[in-house]
Amino acid sequence: MTTQSETDTAEQVEDGPVVPTTAGRVRGHWDGPVAVWRSIPYAAPVTGAKRFRPPTPPERWDGVRDCALFGEIAPQTMGNMVPVDSVLKMGEDCLWLNVWSPPNSVGEQAGGEPRPVMVWLHGGAYCLGTAAQAIYDGRKLAETGDVVVVGVNYRIGALGFLDLSSLFHGFTPNLGLHDQIAALEWVRDNIAAFGGDPGNVTLFGESSGAGCVTALMTSPRTSGLFHKAIAQSPPATTVLSQERAAGVAQRYLELLELSPAQTMDLIDLPIDRLVQAAGVLMDEVPMKEPGRLAAAPVVDGDLLPEYPIHRFQLGRSHRMPLMIGTNKDEASLFRLFKSPIMPVTPDAVNVMLHDVAAGHPGMSPERIAEITSAYPDLAKTRGALAMSTDAAFRMPAHWVADAHARHSPTWTYRFDYATPMLRAARVGAGHATELPYVFGNFGTLNHDPTFWLGGRKVAGEVSGRTMRRWLAFAAHSVPAALDGSKHWPPYQPASRTTLLIDTIDRVVDNPDRDLHAAWGDQAVGFS
Template sequence: MTTTHSEMPVVETLLGPVRGSTDGSVSSWKGIRYAAAPVGPLRFRAPVPPEPWTEVYDATEFGPCELQSRVAVIPLGDNVAMDEDCLSLNVWAPAGITAKKPVMVWIHGGAYFRGASSQPVYDGTSLASNGDVVVVTINYRIGVFGFVDFSSLNSDEHTFDSNVALRDMIAALRWVQGNIASFGGDPDRVTLFGESAGGGAVTTLMTVPSARGLFHRAIAQSSPATSVYGSERGDKVAQTFLDILCGGEADLGLLRTIAAEDLVGPSDELFARIPQETPGTLAFAPIVDGDLLPDYPVRAFRRGNAHPIPLLIGTNKDESSLFRMMKSPLMPIDTEVIRAMFAEIADEHPDVELPEHSQIESAYSGLSQVNAGLGLTRDFGFRLPTLWIAEAHSHVAPTWLYRFDYAPTMLKVLKIGATHGTELPYVFGNITHSVKDITYKLGGLAAARHVSDRMQARWLAFAKANDAGWLGSDPSWPPYDTDRRSTLVIDKIDMTVADLDSEIRIAWGEKVIAFA
């Protein structure tokens, strides 16, 4: 559809007017700046408000995403530039701004290292149109720009802030609070949702005191909730990066003066090196800094210190298969590497009594070594942290647990199944089928669209706080509690299962929870 100039909606924000575009029943505004460019002296510092503007800002194209190495499996969008000046967001809303509508704010994933709000799968048109909601997707600093903590190196000459990417997300949420009503959104009904690193950001922000009140419901998809580390680990990662960048002699001035493009290669090297040296850990992750983030998120949930808001949380059935296919160092599968991972945990947390390895292995008996490794790392990296959070948060606020099992025949033949991230097109309603896409070559497209319709309807109903209608859908999805432990299994036909994860929950026990 061709949009004429008169159809381009102009909205007044607190910073200045922005002009979007309208396509059918949905208007969108893209690349709206929510913070000043984090460059020069603002590199590795908390975001600051941008300068206001008076001329109408053209918000019809996505803003630049953070600098990163491109990979084919993560398309960032057509003609999307990369630039350190990347702190922008995008808004989709039903055309013709009327009454205040629920708002859904999306945080993209990518191991805190890749990705962007402009990725085609995150287009908010379908959600806004089908759900009568306002959708916001945000960019934030990733990789070394957002998730390496140099604050232990602070001096009179050089100052660095911790967790700058989390601070970016909070700044974006504050922008939503101040401006979303102008786009037809209700600032008192904001659902924060995200997947993978984005899901981890959601569970982390639920424990950040300064984020309280900025969102009122949360959806965490495949959250690596335990991939949050202490300040000592953060210091070590920062020093390792400086060793890579400076060859062993720390030059703090270089961190701010070097061209941003020249930080990407060392960032890639750090990304690969850290999980090799300490299996099962990420190079880039939030840090418990005692300031913005006072405690490990899972432990904060266990202590009842997370924001007491409704939570929808879950994982995919075959999370690890993607990492095996990509030969990613993030999810160890080899038995010896897994044992090394446990040894690393025991060494870092001598006060923690881990379950016996044989006790854990019993949950994966009868599987091949590869499948046992896939199951173990899937559970340790994603499913168990999700269970621990559901168990704890269900005592504080309504909590719903799911597992996404749907996989078309081709993904089963390729031994990928319902792997990490495969639920995303279903949530956003962006199922595509092109000549190059082999996903549905062996059938399943019609079933996939039905799965998407049901899944999107549930996510939207949750965001609208429409629990009564949502729970009455087929099948009903009761809140999680420690008596029945109800879990929605999302597949070609959905079903609700009591205590779906009893085997791994019992095998792992609760001793390991203490280190998280």
Template sequence: MTTDTLVIHPTTGPIRGTSGGGVDVWKGVRYAAPPVGDLRWRRARPPHPHDEVVDADAYGAVAPQAQMPGFNLGPGVVMDEDCLFLNIWTPLGASTGSRPRPVMVWIHGGAYVLGSSSQPLYDAARLVVDGDVVVVSVNYRLGAFGFGDFSSLNEHLDEPRFESNTALSDVLLALTWVRDNIGAFGGNPDNVTVFGESAGAGVVTTLLTMPAAEGLFHKAIAESSPATSMYDHARAARVAAQFLEAADATHDELVGLAVDRVVKATMTLMDRVPTDTPGTIPFAPVIDGDLVPRNPMDVFRDAESLPVPLLIGTNKDEAALFKWMRSPMMPIAPADIERMFATLAAEYPEVTLPPRAQITSAYQGMKPKVVGLGVARDIAFRMPTVWIAQAHSQRAPVFLYRFDWATRMLRVLTLGATHATELPYVFGNLSMGPADITFRLGGRKTGEAVSRRMQRRWTSFAHRGDPAADPTLPWPRFDSATRATLVIDAEDRVVDDLDAELRQAWGDEVLGFR
């Protein structure tokens, strides 16, 4: 249903939303100029305002990407370089009320090359109704379009043409749009929480170290952040050269290169780079000395991150999904893990890794393949998260979790609580169609209870900066003395210094790989 009360007048021009299911929704709202033509490979620019009322009743185009089986980007999805749109869910009538709600801005994951805000999994209606919050979800550029740094090619040009960290500039502009406009939708621009998963969480942890992001958000949630997947200009230049080779293009042709060739070359490198150098991926935020002035892990270590409360955690079986997908993104085989350590030692001589025997001692008694899953999980996700929690707790309140809940079906499939399995519980979308087998062997009632608790914790954090505001849901702050961690399972529990042996084996020094 659409009504004139749902016509809102943001600075970019009037838009008309829809109502239903207890929420008001505005979809496909343009927050940036189309990044095409002269704006391709450049940072986001504000859009030209419009005077006519635009119907915001359908998702906007998603960033160009490879079509992946089982990866539902949304009904009737259209891919286009012109993809910088956001969506807003509010409680029914919030835009005409006098009580502003907390705002949660969702940044989707997908290894920096996949995903969209229109994925059915991210429909925010349940989160909005049950949590009394406003939710905004954001599309940003992906793959080479968003995370390729071709600034090394500017030396061949009369005028600089390529800019770094274009995807991060997209998110910054989206957050600026939220700051300037969300009040008209019933949201509180002075109470904004950014939250994301996987690559989206990597964006979140990077934002926490970016001076340009200061003041644009007031709390942060990072679910399974690949925080150390961060590269410098020299490595970005090597990837740029590999990209041109994969695309069979010159730097002059890159400006007008067909979208399908850009996507194809992107996915070629997504296979080639982690195969050649295990433990690395080709596309991620770049330490450019500008938007990202320093290695984020160094910023955290030096206690110079933005002083906003942080809720952060990982899943118990992160790496199982990558094994199941046969993805080269995470080294699991013993030989690949050995190559990964050798590469890290060669590429980052300034980083002192713990002795190999010290690390492997924490995995004694496990089968080699299980050891591989553990090492991959811990170097990619778990240990960076623990390091960030320890460092950021010197700046602001931190709440650390580990998601352990898995249905019987996921355990039978040897996936367990793998990467991204917490997402349906956060958004309250436990039924993703007839092909979803998650609850085929039972567990639905328990899963619904897990979801209710997670939503109450996540939205309590958005409201007050404390996920334990409800006394029936304790969750103490993390500190370096107790290292309290909430284990989310069929029954939640708080454990001090969870995985202490792993932490001690890897060490407490924040390692900043570049």
């Protein structure tokens, strides 16, 4: 085992700093003044009998493990919505994380107090994405804010968020969440050697990664593993019941042409076959039932004892500061990429509303009429996009904020900024468009058209303010930009004070007042 004296220091070598971890020593590399380690294993490969089981610790290694290159990314069906470098390989040795340490935090020059830690959970509708995406490079955050940044790779899709426990009792639900918890435990046990403070950890994520953040905020298993949270566009009510998950699991078997008696074959099937069938399933479910996903967190009675939104409203979320928000035009990106993940046409939205009414006893035709009254353009594409945005992201974020603010400091934002090109393309502040502003990484998307009509200077200013607020929250639990930017007061359910992030930031009380009036306080999800 690594001794305390070993974990307190890092060996300085010519190629990069060498740091001890509980499994062995790892060599990082320099990216300017920032030290970066790629693909440090926090758990063993999930192959064979481990395929549908919780993660286990990695095997120890002798010598020094070089952490210069990305390892295998979680098996998935590559889609055009998530740009992934073609040189990356998929595989089940995918439980690893990246670490960026700021200048003078490791090696011979290390000094000062331990740095705040920011742990990132990537998005991708619970079935896409990887911590190896260039947009999630943490160097600029680490250097700008003097923080240690950790990016977590975890199981997704059929291997991470498809609950197969109804098929065989040896299969575990919520494996992606189990992986994330294992990564947080690794941070607790190891991050001090990288210059980080294990007592000051901010968990942040976007889209399904943010949905994981809100779910983990309500899980008894995560108590003490993180101390602050940032949820960017969380689908907080997209959580499945065990009954619904069982139906999806049965359909997965059918797509694989397996009988229930052949369930154990899932352990030995080639990964490509599992991924191919999962790709069909991930498209099929939202096409047939708009607003629903095939793979998502499940109320398993253990890791998630209840629906997370219910635990928030019962006051059972962990006591910690929270930043939460959405983008003004969330659904536009799904229309642009013709993705089935969200309903973006009037017909699909009407089907979604019918399903919601059928699945929620309190959603009478009168209640549905009250909600739709806030969308006079519902018969047009723009009205459908607005409804889809609010059902999936805007209202769930508000319901979480309303509940959490009753006992813990909470701040809400709406990201409104869009470059001239994104406005001209009718994308606006679409889903995930805030990511380059948070990480300070522009130009990482394939054939990025963001600045074809200019706007880079203003975008840089917006990014600077956004990064400083996120970093101040991680360091001091208050998202103040500390540069004369607009004061951002905490959220209160009575006033619903919200920061609108744009060319010039504004603070507005209850900017979505009409939506609150229409939707009410009853959380509506797609279970």
